[in-house]
Amino acid sequence: MSAVVQDQPRSDLRPPLAHRRLPRWAPAAVAVAAVAVACGIGAGAGLSSHLQWGLIALILFVVGTYALTSLVEGRRQAKDRVATSLVWACFILAVVPLYSLIETTVAKGVKVLDGNFLTHSMGGVITTGPGGGVYHAIIGTLEQVGLASLMAVPIGLFTAIYLVEYGRGRLAKAVTFFVDVMTGIPSIVAGLFILAFWIIILGFGYSGFAGSLALAILMMPVVVRSTEEMLKLVPNELREASLALGVPKWRTILKVVLPTSVGGILTGVMLAVARIAGETAPVLLLVFGNQLINNNPFSGAQSSLPYYVYEQYANGNDASYDRAWAAALVLIAFVMILNLLARGLARWKAPKTSGR
Known part of the structure; x- marks a missing residue:
């Protein structure tokens, strides 16, 4: 009986079926x-x-x-x-x-983008003629975006930590709801709010800081939402291991959770910076524009790159169009450089693994 079984061909030894392929x-x-x-x-x-x-x-x-x-x-x-x-x-x-x-x-x-364009303002320049530069707008953008980031990033970071690590009950749900609502607020609404509160009610004048307040309102929910999602991606096993060793929760967040998610957090911050760097409506309402260099964001009108692009394009002549396109290119380069710096910093600060 065994010989008969051995003589029978096995199905698993048959050659596989050949499939035609392109x-x-x-x-x-x-x-x-x-x-x-x-x-x-x-x-x-x-x-x-x-x-x-x-x-x-x-x-x-x-x-x-x-x-x-x-x-x-x-x-x-x-x-x-x-x-x-x-x-x-x-x-x-x-x-x-x-x-x-x-x-x-x-x-x-690139038609007018050169060293002179980057180091001069529009002071004394006829709008219909060549010349002039974007230096005053670069200063305004750097100061306004920098002040907005100083206000929005810490608040957004701590809010996200609260929602992920501590938030429970109605307060956390209310904060999440208002963050979602603020994410969809148009920039003109944020500008009108700061205009009514900061300038009309409190009596302060137009300044770069007023524009930074509106930009911070637009930036904050983006930082909160992106940071919250990055913190949720950190495995709970890391938190539990740290807590099991007797490490306090605040130190676990500082030494374990944040370093693990620092790459995503920085990317979210850069997305928020890119979100506000091109905003024009709050600048039109609050910063008010300036042809001259104003290094003080807390006093007097200022310019910015988005406002400069809008202003030059509204002039309606070839020289102004060239300046508007050059300023738009500077703005794109500004955002690109920030993203490259964020990626480099995230890679530097990211936790090292044995595979590297």
């Missing part, structure tokens, strides 16, 4: 064919927008990928390839506007 170059070939056909359709139909050509190519690529994969690999694999193609297509659609924005700003901003 070559690796097939998606690239389909993409090239889709682009070629889309160009022919666009040129034949007289479509002037290259965006329309791109959308036609995208549709042809998805349809062609599904049809070819269905014939060779089957419908199940075809659906998988279509889903992958849609993911890549959405990524490209998200990158194209960003690239177009940066390319346009750089192309138009």
